[in-house]
Amino acid sequence: xxxxxxxxxxxxxxxxxxxxxxxxxxxxxxxxxxxxxxxxxxxxxxxxxxxxxxxxxxxxxxxxxxxxxxxxxxxxxxxxxxxxxxxxxxxxxxxxxxxxxxxxxxxxxxxxxxxxxxxxxxxxxxxxxxxxxxxxxxxxxxxxxxxxxxxxxxxxxxxxxxxxxxxxxxxxxxxxxxxxxxxxxxxxxxxxxxxxxxxxxxxxxx
Ligand code: GDP
Numbered sequence: 096x097x098x099x100x101x102x103x104x105x106x107x108x109x110x111x112x113x114x115x116x117x118x119x120x121x122x123x124x125x126x127x128x129x130x131x132x133x134x135x136x137x138x139x140x141x142x143x144x145x146x147x148x149x150x151x152x153x154x155x156x157x158x159x160x161x162x163x164x165x166x167x168x169x170x171x172x173x174x175x176x177x178x179x180x181x182x183x184x185x186x187x188x189x190x191x192x193x194x195x196x197x198x199x200x201x202x203x204x205x206x207x208x209x210x211x212x213x214x215x216x217x218x219x220x221x222x223x224x225x226x227x228x229x230x231x232x233x234x235x236x237x238x239x240x241x242x243x244x245x246x247x248x249x250x251x252x253x254x255x256x257x258x259x260x261x262x263x264x265x266x267x268x269x270x271x272x273x274x275x276x277x278x279x280x281x282x283x284x285x286x287x288x289x290x291x292x293x294x295x296x297x298x299x300x301x
Contacts, residue, residue, distance in 0.1 A: 096280045099163050101139040106156035108190055114159050116200040119287040120167040124191075124221060125207030127173030130237040133270035134207055135160075135170060138279060145170050155183050157194055166287055167200070175217050191221075195228055203231035203286030205279070210236040210250045210267070214257045222258055231289065233264060233282040240269040 104114050125131045135145035139162060158170040171194070174187055195201070204225055208214060214222075225232050236254060239247050247267055255262040266282060268275035 096138075096284075098139050098141075100161070101141055101144050101163070102161045103144065104159040104161050104167075106158050108156060108186075110193055110197050113157075113194075113198070114167075116198065118161070118165060118167040118200065119202045120169055120198060120200045121202060121283050121286060122169040122171050122194070122204045123207065124171040124204055125173060126209070126217065127176035127179075129173065129207050129209050130270055131170065131173060131207050134205075134235060134237060134268065134279070135168060137270045137273060137276055138283075139168075155187060155190065157190070166283075169194075169201075174221075175215075192224060195224060195230060201230065202289060203233060203283075205233050205235055205283070207235045207237055208254060210239050210242060210247065210254070214254060218258065222260075231286055232260075233266065233279070233286065234258065234260065235266050235268045235275070235279055237268045237270065239267045239274055240271045 105112070107113050123131050123135055132145035136142060139160075144160065145158070155172045157172065160168040160170070162168055171191060172187065195204075206218070206221065206225075208218065222232065234254070236247075236251060242250060251265055251267065252262060255265050266275050266278045268279060
């Protein structure tokens with residue numbers, strides 16, 4: 096993927112403040128500090144397009160980016176950071192659920208997981224929501240450079256099993272070595288081109 100342009104568009108918390116829904120959209124979600132900004136920056140060859148917050152978890156905004164005028168990337172705030180004030184934590188769920196349930200151009204979610212960590216309750220809740228809204232998910236197992244090749248295989252199987260998903264939907268990735276960058280792009284293209292027209296249109300209860 097040749098990146099001609101990658102621009103921050105705006106931040107929002109509520110649907111009325113989202114930018115106009117013009118392009119197929121891919122959202123990125125993951126635990127605070129998992130490596131979400133590093134993944135986005137690696138994909139678009141920019142050092143600081145997606146920024147790391149000085150105090151992780153405090154900036155609870157959904158950030159929208161325009162990539163090449165053909166694709167929209169959405170950086171969903173990280174979850175699971177222990178020191179986030181309770182009031183902020185309480186707003187995260189409704190904010191994300193509103194986004195996932197209302198954004199018609201959403202084509203899929205890239206869920207970023209630390210390859211060394213077994214998915215917990217937060218991941219299972221999120222995966223449950225995504226399934227209930229019929230949203231396609233690609234699982235990116237990041238920080239793979241921290242494990243040997245044989246350990247990666249073992250962890251990949253364990254994570255897929257813990258999530259109850261097909262191993263083929265998981266991709267080994269490293270922002271440090273760029274392992275898996277092309278595979279993540281291929282998965283994103285496949286999502287963007289899918290006929291899925293977003294959460295609302297595929298739900299059977301609306
Ligand atoms: P975010 O909070 O999810 O956006 O996480 P960041 O992208 O800011 O990354 C959190 C920390 O993990 C930083 O210190 C990164 O340098 C480090 N990191 C992110 N991705 C990788 C990776 O693939 N390999 C290694 N070794 N470190 C990584």
